[in-house]
Amino acid sequence: MLSSKPNTMHSMQGVWELQSFSNWNGEAIDTVDKAPGYRQVKIYYNGKIMWTRWVPGDKKGRFGYGSYKITDTELQETIEYGDYEMMQALDTMRVFTFELDLKDDTYSQITLDGEGNPTSSENYVRID
DSSP: OOOOOOOOOOOOOEEEEEEEEEEEETTEEEEEEOOTTOEEEEEEETTEEEEEEEOTTOSSOEEEEEEEEEOSSEEEEEEEEESHHHHHHHTTOOEEEEEEEEOSSEEEEEEEOTTSOEEEEEEEEEOO
16 A cells, blocks of 8 residues: 655654854855864754754853744754843744754755845754
């Protein structure tokens, strides 16, 4: 029996850790690994996201919680609440929209300028 289920895209569901940052300068892309000890993890589950960051020497850490949705080319995160600094940032921006490059075990969230050109990305690997 053939299934009538449509083809589905890769799932974001899981635990992801930041591995590197990329910056675009016209045609050139400069990719830099995260600093030693720096940890940034995102957990995606059933349309919800939990984001956390640890920087060595920062006694506070950072976190945010909200919802997300994806298409085959876009990731949109809506952060509902977070730590004090995150809440200050949320006064100006709560919805973060990125171009999405999603593979089975890696993804990049790419920031675009006003003309739709890539400017930077965060590059993640699935850890669970």
